Amino acid sequence: xxxxxxxxxxxxxxxxxxxxxxxxxxxxxxxxxxxxxxxxxxxxxxxxxxxxxxxxxxxxxxxxxxxxxxxxxxxxxxxxxxxxxxxxxxxxxxxxxxxxxxxxxxxxxxxxxxxxxxxxx
Numbered sequence: 001x002x003x004x005x006x007x008x009x010x011x012x013x014x015x016x017x018x019x020x021x022x023x024x025x026x027x028x029x030x031x032x033x034x035x036x037x038x039x040x041x042x043x044x045x046x047x048x049x050x051x052x053x054x055x056x057x058x059x060x061x062x063x064x065x066x067x068x069x070x071x072x073x074x075x076x077x078x079x080x081x082x083x084x085x086x087x088x089x090x091x092x093x094x095x096x097x098x099x100x101x102x103x104x105x106x107x108x109x110x111x112x113x114x115x116x117x118x119x120x121x
Contacts, residue, residue: 008059008060008082009082009083009086011058011059011060012059012060012061012079012080012082012083013083014055014059015055015056015058015059015061016061016083018052018055020042020044020049020052021052021055021056023041023042024038024049024052024053024056024062024073025056025061025062025075027041028062028073028074028075029075029077032072032073032074033072033073034070034071034072034073035049035050035053035064035070035071035072035073036070038053038073053073059079060076060079061075061076061079061080062074062075062076063076
């Protein structure tokens with residue numbers, strides 16, 4: 001399921017591409033949880049949740065530790081910094097482009113207001 005030789009950013013985006021894994025990340029953002037506790041939040045089986053946790057762990061998004069019979073999962077927020085930086089670059093790009101489009105539309109609206117008869121031709 002996970003591409004083993006892919007760069008870290010690819011693994012993070014692959015891991016976050018699944019809705020169940022994003023929900024797991026949201027729950028772990030509130031604090032450490034046991035695997036069984038996480039599995040109780042979903043209608044899928046515990047082994048299916050474990051497979052999702054494996055993908056998240058292989059991407060470096062979560063860590064797991066064993067304490068007695070319990071396995072705990074914890075979010076590694078720093079692992080998401082690369083993806084956030086990548087997204088921020090594109091947010092700036094699209095904001096700049098949308099601002100430019102807004103400016104062009106405002107200019108066109110001003111021209112139409114200055115010459116109302118020109119709209120009919």
